[in-house]
Amino acid sequence: EFQTPHSFVYGANKNSFADKDSSYEQALNRFRKRFDNSSVVFRAWNILPEAEQGLSEDEKENIIKGDEYPPGVDGTPVVLEDTLRYYIRQDIRKGWREHAFNRFVSDLIPVNRTLMDVREPWCKNQTFSKDLPKVTVVICFYEEAWSTLIRTITSVLTRSPPELLEQIILVDDFSKMVHLQTKLDNYVNATPKVKLIRAEKRLGIIRARLLPLKYVTTPVIFYLDSHCECTKGWLEPLLQRIKEDPTAVVSPVIDNIHDTTFEYIAQDANDLRLGGFNWDLRFNWIGMPQDEYLKRTNQMAPLKTPTIAGGLFAIHKNFFKKIGYYDDGFEIWGAENLELSFKTWMCGGTLEIIPCSHVGHLFRKRIPYDEIKNSLKRNYARLATVWLDDYAKYYFERAGNQKIDFGNVSSRIDLRNRLNCKPFKWYLENIYPQLDLPDKYAASGQIYSASSPGICLDAHPASEQFHEAVQLLPCHFQGGNQFWTYSRNGEIRRDAFCLDYILNCITLFFCRNSASQVWLYSQKSQTIRHMVTEQCLNIAKFPEGIKLILTECTPSSSQKWIMEHFKFE
Numbered sequence: 001e002f003q004t005p006h007s008f009v010y011g012a013n014k015n016s017f018a019d020k021d022s023s024y025e026q027a028l029n030r031f032r033k034r035f036d037n038s039s040v041v042f043r044a045w046n047i048l049p050e051a052e053q054g055l056s057e058d059e060k061e062n063i064i065k066g067d068e069y070p071p072g073v074d075g076t077p078v079v080l081e082d083t084l085r086y087y088i089r090q091d092i093r094k095g096w097r098e099h100a101f102n103r104f105v106s107d108l109i110p111v112n113r114t115l116m117d118v119r120e121p122w123c124k125n126q127t128f129s130k131d132l133p134k135v136t137v138v139i140c141f142y143e144e145a146w147s148t149l150i151r152t153i154t155s156v157l158t159r160s161p162p163e164l165l166e167q168i169i170l171v172d173d174f175s176k177m178v179h180l181q182t183k184l185d186n187y188v189n190a191t192p193k194v195k196l197i198r199a200e201k202r203l204g205i206i207r208a209r210l211l212p213l214k215y216v217t218t219p220v221i222f223y224l225d226s227h228c229e230c231t232k233g234w235l236e237p238l239l240q241r242i243k244e245d246p247t248a249v250v251s252p253v254i255d256n257i258h259d260t261t262f263e264y265i266a267q268d269a270n271d272l273r274l275g276g277f278n279w280d281l282r283f284n285w286i287g288m289p290q291d292e293y294l295k296r297t298n299q300m301a302p303l304k305t306p307t308i309a310g311g312l313f314a315i316h317k318n319f320f321k322k323i324g325y326y327d328d329g330f331e332i333w334g335a336e337n338l339e340l341s342f343k344t345w346m347c348g349g350t351l352e353i354i355p356c357s358h359v360g361h362l363f364r365k366r367i368p369y370d371e372i373k374n375s376l377k378r379n380y381a382r383l384a385t386v387w388l389d390d391y392a393k394y395y396f397e398r399a400g401n402q403k404i405d406f407g408n409v410s411s412r413i414d415l416r417n418r419l420n421c422k423p424f425k426w427y428l429e430n431i432y433p434q435l436d437l438p439d440k441y442a443a444s445g446q447i448y449s450a451s452s453p454g455i456c457l458d459a460h461p462a463s464e465q466f467h468e469a470v471q472l473l474p475c476h477f478q479g480g481n482q483f484w485t486y487s488r489n490g491e492i493r494r495d496a497f498c499l500d501y502i503l504n505c506i507t508l509f510f511c512r513n514s515a516s517q518v519w520l521y522s523q524k525s526q527t528i529r530h531m532v533t534e535q536c537l538n539i540a541k542f543p544e545g546i547k548l549i550l551t552e553c554t555p556s557s558s559q560k561w562i563m564e565h566f567k568f569e
């Protein structure tokens with residue numbers, strides 16, 4: 001079996017690039033010119049395995065060092081040559097399969113790669129108290145790749161003021177991958193400030209986060225995902241804010257580490273994203289309300305946010321305890337971020353994003369845990385039952401009102417009562433007024449064919465390839481991609497996306513107040529007529545199956561639709 005040479009990449013590059021390189025800026029510019037802003041990964045690499053046999057370790061390292069600058073330096077993207085050898089292509093595929101990101105590319109990038117200082121100039125002159133509270137950084141991981149994990153740890157160690165960083169506690173959530181066993185023990189033993197706790201069985205991210213609490217000796221805890229990179233100055237502004245107000249739960253600006261090229265892509269400082277959610281209780285990014293934005297006089301000031309993504313935040317140990325940590329009935333993944341967000345606001349704290357603190361996170365397009373499907377519904381049901389009051393019905397309606405066993409939540413309800421937390425109505429009115437209530441819609445639920453009952457309109461939320469057509473699929477009664485609302489101005493929508501007709505394709509696209517997104521439903525004729533084309537939604541039979549098309553309106557039964565919960569004006 002061919003052994004991938006990843007391990008020498010670390011050897012070769014371990015100390016090859018340091019922040020303090022004096023000619024660094026110049027070097028970087030040369031580098032950029034040469035590679036047109038991206039680094040084509042070494043040809044030397046591609047030939048290495050054949051040469052390998054006769055080479056000493058030193059010589060191997062030199063081949064890799066042969067290139068002036070290591071790939072991914074300064075957060076630049078790494079683009080692979082397209083003529084890679086078969087075994088390398090295999091290896092790339094394996095990385096995607098196991099981690100849902102390009103592990104091969106990650107493995108080429110030094111674990112101590114440099115990043116650009118992405119902060120706005122006004123952040124760089126900020127002054128901090130002399131006696132900021134110390135922090136413990138907790139990183140939970142499950143089957144994480146070696147290079148992403150070590151790069152996360154390295155970025156914390158090298159970019160945190162040593163006097164503020166007490167320790168990093170790694171929590172292994174019962175991973176099986178070989179590199180996370182002895183090799184990791186050895187790394188931890190050799191690395192000051194880094195501790196490792198191993199779960200004895202798979203706990204899921206939420207319970208894994210609770211595991212190290214008894215070892216935390218500092219006032220502040222910072223939770224971090226296992227595939228992140230902290231940038232210069234990330235820590236101080238977070239600690240400063242918690243020192244000022246220990247009930248503030250604070251998140252850095254979360255930048256993107258590209259899943260394919262590992263490019264570090266910072267958020268637009270003039271349009272920072274806040275956290276929101278929809279009635280399916282999924283987290284989403286929302287824009288800053290315009291009036292808030294205009295009111296801002298100090299661009300370093302914290303931004304109040306309705307929710308946080310959940311993976312990267314700092315919290316005072318005592319406040320975390322006061323609000324009852326997390327619901328430890330949450331399994332594997334999800335819902336804990338909204339629980340923390342709701343109860344922070346409702347039980348006396350504030351939730352904020354700190355514009356001067358930037359941390360990159362590797363966003364994945366797919367969640368690589370098969371187990372989450374069932375646990376997610378359970379988690380959401382617990383969350384809705386404990387925190388949403390009467391509004392829980394919107395979640396359950398959206399989830400198809402399925403009966404599911406979500407365990408006992410009485411201790412969580414007790415907690416809420418004991419803390420005397422505010423009602424969810426208060427939260428919605430004061431903290432997240434942007435969120436629409438489904439009640440204001442003329443219909444909500446499934447849209448199904450009146451002539452072939454059991455056939456529903458089904459669509460993925462628009463993605464990069466927005467031309468994915470809306471499909472006709474068997475109704476599954478679970479909400480999800482078959483949940484629609486019909487707004488009083490004729491949009492058939494799901495959250496921020498609207499049914500649209502673009503380039504002869506019936507698709508989902510961002511709602512944009514366009515006539516092409518207006519659909520007129522007549523309860524009498526049961527037709528859905530597209531305002532611009534004056535044609536009707538119709539089921540057409542093709543050899544491959546049935547498709548949704550627009551045709552001239554006729555009384556044909558294939559044009560008859562039923563909108564669930566349709567209400568008269």
Ligand code: LR7
Nearest residue numbers: 140141142173204205225226309310311312333334337361
């Ligand atoms: O069973 C598990 N045990 C774990 O320890 C499953 C996962 N994990 C670890 C995993 O290795 C990772 O470090 O938990 C962390 C989060 O899981 P990811 O990275 O696979 O998922 P994610 O980045 O989509 O997770 C987001 O949503 C989660 C819901 O439970 C958590 O709140 C994550 O912390 C959160 N991540 C972020 O907020 C980073 C910004 C992304 C966004 C949006």
Ligand code: MN
Nearest residue numbers: 225226311362
């Ligand atoms: Mn993550």
